[in-house]
Amino acid sequence: MIRKILAAALLLPLAAGADDGRVEDRSPVPATIEFNRDIRPILSENCYKCHGPDPKTREANLRFDTKDGLFATLEEGHRAVTAGKPAQSELWKRVVTSAKKEKMPPEKSGKKLTPREITLLQKWIEQGAPWQGHWAFIPVQRPLVPAVQHPAWVRNPIDAFILARLEKEGLLPSPEADPFTLLRRLHFDLVGLPPTPEDVAEFVKSPEGAYEKAVDRLLASPHYGERMALLWLDLVRFADSRGYHSDNPRNVGPYRDYVIRAFNENLPFDRFTTEQLAGDLLPNPTLLQKVASGYNKLNLTTEEGGAQAKEYEAKTAADRVRNASGVWMGATMGCCECHDHKFDPFTTKDFYRFAAFFADISEGAISDGDKGVFVPTDAQAAEVKRFEDEIAGLKKTLETPTPELAAAQEQWEAKALVPAPWTGIVPESVKAKDGTEFLVEEDGSVVAVGKAVSKDTYTVTLKVPVAAATALRLEALTWPTLPKSGPGRGTNGNFVLTTVGAKSGDKAVALQKAVADHSQDNFAVAGTLDDKKDTGWAINPENGKDHTAVFEFKEPFGKTAGSALVLTLEFRSNQNEHTLGRFRWSATADADPSAGVTVPAKMRTVLEVESGKRTDAQKKELAAYYRTIAPLLDRTRGDLSATQKKLEDFQKGIRRCLITSAAAPRTVRVLPRGNWLDSSGEQVSSGVPQFLRQIETAEKRATRLDLARWLVSRDNPMTARVFVNRLWKLCFGTGISKRLDDLGAQGEWPVHPELLDWMAAEFMEDGWNVKNALKRIVLSAAYRQDSKPSKALRERDPFNRLVACQSRWRLDAEMVRDVALSVSGLLVPTIGGDSVKPYQPRGYWSFLNFPTREWENDKGDSAYRRGLYTWWQRTFIHPSLMAFDAPNREECCAERARSNIPQQALVLLNDPSYVEAARAFAERILKEGGTTPTERIVWACRRALSRRPVDSEIAVLTALQARHLQEYQADRKAAEQALAVGQQPAPKDADAAEAASWVSVARVILNLHEMITRE
Structure with a gap:
């Protein structure tokens, strides 16, 4: 069978090539010339570069992309086109002249019109040169369903449009495919999996009666959402990694689940659009709508330390314009980043006005490590609520005044500013693991000298000068030679003390509590007592000042004064050279060693005011502070900390997703020639392309929500056409307009323009119902045709653009593997969830850096999930997927390539x-x-x-x-x-x-x- 098919393909007549390498169209010249179908493509391909929308490249002040320009009176009274008179039309005369200096297109352009194109131009002018606006930019009007000569073949209006064109061309549709082929086709198109023998047996009993039932069954299948998601995730460039040089992971999996769910629940396409572009701007958005807004975070982002913020702000803006305009408008607005579009009426200003819609997205130009919001299951959400309720109860207890607390506070105030007695310690030795050198001053302080090292571990050997010591005090001290006076050796005077440990001989000495007079946000001193390198004590922004930390022993240390102790201070954070520059140790046997240490400066100021002279605000603030340290509430605080830790641990098992959050819009300027270094361009506000209907927002700035509503408004000419064209491609292998990503002048005139408009109008008037739109297509007689073309059809329509038969094609990369797993019985059909890592060659990720990574094959069920869930690493997509032409998803992909290479057979084997x-x-x-x-x-x-x-x-x-x-x-x-x-x-x-x-x-x-x- 395969050999026969290849032989048939080789016997297809090959069209002659035009001089510029294009395939020449030798079909008959139609009796009536249509500007959009026949003339605009000629002008766009051959003339727009010098006589198109871009004023900077326009020559002779002559413009062919507008009606006024094409019919304008030129110098000396000539016209480019004089209706009805080719001989008086400069366009025609320049095309047919033999004079090299006058010939158009000029020889240097590498363009040359074919005889058919020349004939089309001549006939068009002879017929009065009727003008049409570009078909994709004209609002959709529902055409009348045409009458046909063979109405018995027609199952729905789609067939009438197809058959009318076939009859006009002297062709007939192909017979219906056999039941086995029909059911298999439906399964692949609607769920991406093959039918079971049981499905087939049931279907072939009565194909006619069972056909629509099979369609309804498949549209209701949860696997339908997965099949449709495959199409959508290519468009929005969904991937599990950020892209660029490090290509690190990011949390976006729940967005994929949202897409699957939206298609399965038949969410109207207008709502689907709005929730993705502006879910966060909806009134009281649900968590699911916020997840949908994660679409805006699917662009490439960088974490490179030396990256320029303005450069990546420009890259991100351009990425979003390219994607949103490509996904919903089928437009190539990305061409306008540096100059006006060469072929379509999009301008550079349009590009930056469109970018301004997204200028309110809260983000850093350089990735800020945002992990996203938690997206729990219903069961997880219930458990989180239980923890949160418990935490709220404990916090209420801590915040509620009681007489007992008031009395205890009065006693505390009397001695709050009285420090515990401390005895200084001169260490016997101080050593460093990684090269730091030290000097011990007369006051017992230790100063680090020499070149600062990136990381280090200090070992301090000392004798504790008091018996039954309850705590040690570490003073981080300033010093003139330290950066910013220290006390750290970081360039800003900071340090990160990762871990503090103590040993007596070979036995560890437990430290149970650590407090400090100041700790940097997210770097509390308590972090020195865990084993995590991303926690520890730091002091920014209070650099350049002395600071104190107290470490309490779990049990009193030393039966006698002078007991030996070895302290270990580790500096292992991600911050280089953040080691301590000067420090000093002391010891105490006081029962309250933290006294006077932890009182913040603001509270010290209040305490220094006599109690009777304090303002109500000061009293309230002091009482609130005391409740955070009151011994009476130690147990409650412990319970709160433990419960918060339980919640934190529980949330580690909950998925997260990047979402969009709005902020004050950034200023957006036109970047001359796209140069992010040049800020001299005009400042612009958000807006849609000037040649299309504008958004009306009175005096307010147009938002992403306004953009979404504009895209799915009834008079928007592009969105509905774009989407139904892609649905057609899903079911027939090629769109009605072949260029799925460009409905502009460089795209293709639709083979069935009236059908495209009818489907677009029906789609909108049916409430943007995706399942209904798809069902209309698959219920048509056109869809049910056999895919084997007759000899006559191969000669007349070798690429099957007229749809006189069905088409055949290789399955998408993910589906190739899905079919094998399904047939074998290995497929795990779970819907949604995290990305998975099936088998991959060892070492495939060896070139991934910052950090280095290794692909670890999943075990168990995760190894047998559908390909849709395979981990998508932009710079290293799975080699099996790559072999079958899966895109890297760095850009919008409306249509995958379909190659035929030896590697594919090797993968399957x-x-x-x-x-x-x-x-x-x-x-x-x-x-x-x-x-x-x-x-x-x-x-x-x-x-x-x-x-x-x-x-x-x-x-x-x-x-x-x-x-x-x-x-x-x-x-x-x-x-x-x-x-x-x-x-x-x-x-x-x-x-x-x-x-x-x-x-x-x-x-x-x-x-x-x-x-x-x-x-």
Whole structure:
């Protein structure tokens, strides 16, 4: 079958090539010339570069992309086009002249009109040169459904439009495909998985009656949302990594779940649009709508330390303009970043006005490490609420005044400013692991000298001068030679003391509590007592000042004064050179060692005021502070801390997602030639392209919500056309207008323009109902046609643009693997969830840096999820997906390439995913397929191909199995190796040689072109 198909393709007549490398269209010149269909593409391709929208490249003050420009009177009274008179039209005369200096397009352009194009221009002018605005920029009008000569073929209005054009061309539609092909086609198009033999058996009993039921069943399947999400995630450039040089992970998985859910629940496309562009701006947005707004965070971001903020602010803005205009408008507005569009009426100012819609998104130009919001399941949300309620109760207890607290506070105030008695310590030795050198001053303070090192560990040996010591005090002290006077050696005078440890001999001495007079946000001194390198004590912004920390022993230390103690101070944070520059140790045996240390400066000021002279505000503030340290509330604070820790630990198991948050809009200027270093351009406010209907917002700034509503308004000419064109491509392999990402002048005139407009109008008037729009297509007779073109059709329409038959194509990369897993029985059909990591060659990520990473294959069910959930690393997408043309998703991808390369066959033969699938399929064949080779082969083909094999196929596969059985019986080790690939264990009771021989059969079936082709 494959050879026949290839032979037929090779026998197709090849069109002659034009001089500029284009394929020449030799179809007959139509009787009536239409400007949009026949003339605009000629002008766009050959003339717009010098006579188009961009004023900077326009020559001779002559413009062909507007009606006024094309028909304007030129110097000396000439006109480019004089209606009805080619001989008086400069455009025509320049095209046909033989004079090189006058010839258009000029030779240096590399362009040359074909004889057909010249004839089209001549006939158009002769017919009065009727002008049309560009079809994609004219509001959608519902055309009348045409009458046809063969109405019996028509199942719905789609067919009437198709058939009317076919009849005009003297063609007839193809017969309906057989039931096996029809059901398999529906399954691939609507859910991306093959039908089961049970599905097929039920369907073929009564194909006509069962067809619509099958459509409804598939549209209601949860796998429908996954199939549609595959299309959408390419458009919005969804990926699990940030892109650029480090390409680090980011939390966006719940956005993918939102897309799947939206399609499954048939969320109207206008709401789907609004929630993604502006879910955060909706009144009282739900968590799901906030997750939808994560669309705005799918752009590439950088974490590079030396990156220029203004440069990446410009990159991000341009990325968003390209994507949003491409996804919803099918427009190439990205061309306007540096200059006006060469072919369409988009201007540079339009580009930056469009970018200004997104200027309110709260973010740093350089990635700020935002992890996103928690997105819990219902069960997780209930548990979080339980924790939060408990925390709220404990906080209320801490905030509630009581007589007992008031009395205790009065006693505390009397001695709050009286420090505990401290005895200074002169250390016996101070050493550093990584090269820091020290001097010990007369006052016992230690000064670090020499070159500052990136990280270090200080070891201080000392004798504690008091018996039964309750605590040690660490003073971080300033020093003139330190950066900013210290006390740290960081460039700003800061330090990060990661860990403090104590030992007496070989025995660890426990420290139970650490307090300080000041701690930097997120770097509380208590962090020195854990083993985390991302916590610890730091003091920014209170650099350049002395600071004190107190570390309390869990049990009093030292039976006598002079007990030896070794202290370890680790400086292992991500901040380089953030070590201590000068410090001093002291000890105390006081029962309240923290007294006078932790009272903030503001509270000291209040305490210094006599109690009777304090203002009400001071009294209230002091009482609130005391409740944070009151011994009476120690247990409550402990319970609060423990509960907060439990909540924090529980939330580690909850997924997170980046969402959009609005902030004050940034100033947006036109960047001359796109140069982010040049801020001399005009300041602009948010707005849509000037040539389209404008957003009316009175005096207010137009927001992303206004943009979303404008995109899905009834008189927007582009959004509905763009989306139904992509639905058509999903069902027929090619859009009605072939260029899915460009409906502008460089795109393609729709083959069935009236049909495209009818579907767009129907889509909008049906409430933007995606399932209904898709159902109309798949219920049509056009969709149900056979995909094998007749000889006459191959000659007349070799690319099947008129849809006189169906089309066939290789499945998308993810679906290729999905089919193998489904047939083998390995597929885990769970909907939604985190991205997964199936088998991948070892070392594939070896070039990923900052930090270095290693791909770790998932175990268990995660290894067998659908390809939609495979981890998407932009710079290193999974090699199996890459082989089958999956995009890297750095940009909007409206249509994937479809190549045919040797690597694809090698993937199907050797990738562990496919070898293991063949193993599992072979086990099913032996277990479920019957007892004889013929029964098993028939069962396998029905399971994998949805049909019974023909006799010749049975003979080939039977012979293959028999031959391999003999070979494996002679080489048991080879048989065991064939059964060892993958995580799934081989059945213990199976004969290895027989099982391996059926693995060979399974591999052949899974490698058939028919397995990965949608007919």
